[in-house]
Amino acid sequence: QKEVEQDPGPLSVPEGAIVSLNCTYSNSAFQYFMWYRQYSRKGPELLMYTYSSGNKEDGRFTAQVDKSSKYISLFIRDSQPSDSATYLCALSPGGTSYGKLTFGQGTILTVHP
Amino acid sequence: GAVVSQHPSWVICKSGTSVKIECRSLDFQATTMFWYRQFPKQSLMLMATSNEGSKATYEQGVEKDKFLINHASLTLSTLTVTSAHPEDSSFYICSAPRASGVNDEQFFGPGTRLTVL
Numbered sequence: 001q002k003e004v005e006q007d008p009g010p011l012s013v014p015e016g017a018i019v020s021l022n023c024t025y026s027n028s029a030f031q032y033f034m035w036y037r038q039y040s041r042k043g044p045e046l047l048m049y050t051y052s053s054g055n056k057e058d059g060r061f062t063a064q065v066d067k068s069s070k071y072i073s074l075f076i077r078d079s080q081p082s083d084s085a086t087y088l089c090a091l092s093p094g095g096t097s098y099g100k101l102t103f104g105q106g107t108i109l110t111v112h113p
Numbered sequence: 114g115a116v117v118s119q120h121p122s123w124v125i126c127k128s129g130t131s132v133k134i135e136c137r138s139l140d141f142q143a144t145t146m147f148w149y150r151q152f153p154k155q156s157l158m159l160m161a162t163s164n165e166g167s168k169a170t171y172e173q174g175v176e177k178d179k180f181l182i183n184h185a186s187l188t189l190s191t192l193t194v195t196s197a198h199p200e201d202s203s204f205y206i207c208s209a210p211r212a213s214g215v216n217d218e219q220f221f222g223p224g225t226r227l228t229v230l
Contacts, residue, residue, distance in 0.1 A: 006156075008154075034219075036221075041204075041224065041226065042223055042224065043117075043119075043206050043208075043221035043222050043223045043224045044157070044206070044221045045221070046218060046219065046220075049218070088156060088157070099145060099147055099162070099208070099210045099219060100147065100159055100162065101147075101157075101159065101208075101219065102159070103156040103157045103158075104156060105155065105156045106155075106156050
């Protein structure tokens, strides 16, 4: 079993739709949860960062963490064609190993006009 | 915002040659940097942690003699793929954390695409 599971998609939605992306994890040591966006042939770009259960909102993006279920989500409201990219969840145990991220497989998202 | 650069952005080499990839933090110092590898349509896999002034630490299954890491300064880490073979063809990405007092945000470089013929 992989430490982090993420549905690779691909996911195709019309412009304006609400997008839901999810990851599950098995290791309780993960304490920090991040979502990255990666465009083709580019490095990942940090979208959201959380370290506790609950919701965190930033513009059109909402990150949700449920530590009891080991389940994290990213919601994108009013999706735009420019949101088309691969979305990666990344988890970290924190402490001295904070920077050692374990990534999900990535979900390929296409938002069509 | 913080920027991490990589050079070269892409490289093609013959089998058996060595290739050096540079990772630089442009506006902050990084005592630690991380090297990841990403195969097509797969996620990023951590290869090693680069430590300024000391030896790198490698993840299980990563050959330290094949992937040489040198963290010569607080802004530069290099990854050398020695005696490269076609199976080493991949997208190599580095990251560097910048301490912000609240959390260390990881900034990723743009990646280096290596093709070994």
